[in-house]
Amino acid sequence: MPAAEPAPVLLRGTDRAAFAVAFVARLRRAGLRVGITETDDLVRALAASPPTSRTVLYWTARVSLVRRHDDLAVFDRVFTTVFDDTPPLPLSRSAVPPRNRDNAVHVAVPGTGGEATAGGDGLPWATLPAVVAAGDESGDDGLDLPELRPSTLAALAAVPFEDLDPPQTEALGAALRAALTDWPQRRGRRHRADPAGRRVALRATIARARRTGWEAITVVRERPVPRPRRVVMLCDVSESMRAQAAAYLQLMRAFATVADAEVFAFATRLTRLTVQLRHTSPREAVDQAGTAVDDRFGGTRIASNLAALLDSHHGEAVRGGVVIIASDGWDSDPPEAMTTAMTRLRRRAHRILWLNPRAGAAGFTPRVGGMAAALPFCDRLLPAATFADLTEALHHLHESRLR
Template identity: 40%
Template sequence: MSDLATLAARFGEALRAQGLAVGADRSARFARAITLLSPTRPEELYWCALATLVSSPDQIATLTQVFITVFGEQQNLAYAAARAAPAAVGAPGPDTGAESSRREVGELASGVERLAAREFADLDAGELARLIELMRRFRLVTPMRRSRRKRPSASGRRVDLRETLRRARRSGGEPAALRRWVPREKPRKLVVLCDISGSMQAQARAMLQLLVCAAGGARAEVFTFATRLTRLTRALATDPVTALRRAGDQAPDWSGGTRIGETLREFLDVHGARGMARGAVVVIVSDGWETGDPAVLGAQMARLSRLAYRIVWVNPRTAKPGYRPLAGGMAAVWPYCDAVVSAHRLDAVDDLLAAVAG
């Protein structure tokens, strides 16, 4: 994100040097348009600039020339400028360029909204990146639990003897009032186990991106699995694009087979039973295709259910009408799940958020 801000600021400086009134607000809109559109071609980046950085038709030629100078690309830009100029000139009034910009931004936004209604499995990497801003509107919130810490409360059932005696010093050692307390509350831990096998690759990338964007204050521990278990908690502590790149680098079994039971056993033996899963909300993202013994998976789910506060299973296949948990893996895990949701596209994520919140 810092590189994007630098690019937008330097391009704005170049435009100001040629007489265009491009302030920090327009540069910020330019950077936001790039984030929404994720342009992969020079002309797409040019349209982001045109939609956010000009305010009148006579500025288009200057913008085009500076764009070519800064980014070193001429192919297709002359055609793009020719398309832009008539549209801007044809509208009446002195604010024609501003209206054109608002129209372009509206079209970009509506395109992103349309992506929210498409299944994650049908989106390529660029389209998925365009959903980042929408994903940031969500918040993964886990239920609250009592902590060992306390806070003062007049309605508390327990007396805080230390605070009562400390205050009694002001009244000659006689306690004028009893000080009471109640336990503080904190959100439960969130643990995510994400299947990155071949049948779940697109869904896994979408779920990891959503987690980076929407985790908020939730303390999320993240693991991926296919043929092995990989902890990605630290790798995801960054912006969504970098997080997905790091996930791809650190998890070598992307698009491999699936051994859910064995990897779940490893998680419980190494992490879960030692406290990570205890009282936590555990989200498992998988279509349930198990290449190992379903009985092993069922036994490990039984172990997990005794530790976790809540188990949420995310399976995009459940969105299909008439779905039944007939596959060995899903049949084995179904009795131990508190909720099963599809979350197969962005406008279906609300069910996941509600299930996590309990």
């Protein structure tokens, strides 16, 4: 006995998501409150039970989209408007008309109640591409699929700082703050109970022993409670760092707002920007920081500013912390002064990271006197010419987490 042929399915090969979104858009314009959840329910229902007739399609859409009895009249009116006096719904891929300039075929929908009736305002019968064997070009149905491209921010992250405008820099700065999720940690003085701890909690163990005749049957262990490690960032805003100054301010603001970090800018003298960059408005924070730094785009004295930081009361913030220096290494101070300042900084800091915008260039070698003198005291020399480099530099903070 020959097997029965399967019943034809409406919208075979149709993009169900495009169909559902377009139909829901028509319902919303008619005043029906339909959310994303209902739209997803319709897409899943069409996938689970493909409609074999217009009646089945009606009930599938009605059960998925209508939540209140008062909305039935609006739904029936829109469904009738969409599917009455239109060409038959495609039963197979061959029933789809040839492509138009929009790479999708639209069924014209007559307007009601003053609704526009311009061509192309119907629901899209966008079909999926046919599956063809490798090297077989006969199955091409003429449908052009959109090329997948990276997001705008992902593309801009690889653009050099000097090619970005202020809105793009601000948007990438927000993405940079969102990427700063983890923070380096250090061993704290407080302890908490932990079965994997190496230290015996004497008080808790003795308290348990009171229940067993002062026999320590149960040994309670504890481990130190980790605390966030302080991060201190110093940014070079001299003339040689003019192109990178705005982007580095966004990194400094990320440190200042996400966690308890101290940030400084320096050219010929040191300026603390922690308070200014913690402003809730990114644009206002950058403007206040630019007003506070009145020696920017001038000369550079890296060694003198490092010594000034260590000699000030903010120098205690460096003790046991992670110090990030963003500079190209051009320094008007002698290399001997840089060696002295970095020696003091190395004794006090936990780790030292140096961000150099020229470190990522091919064939880069730190031949500048200041950079060459500071390099032996640095744990990492990282490139920082794009926002992608800055995001990668954030991952190196995790090397300082408590293990």
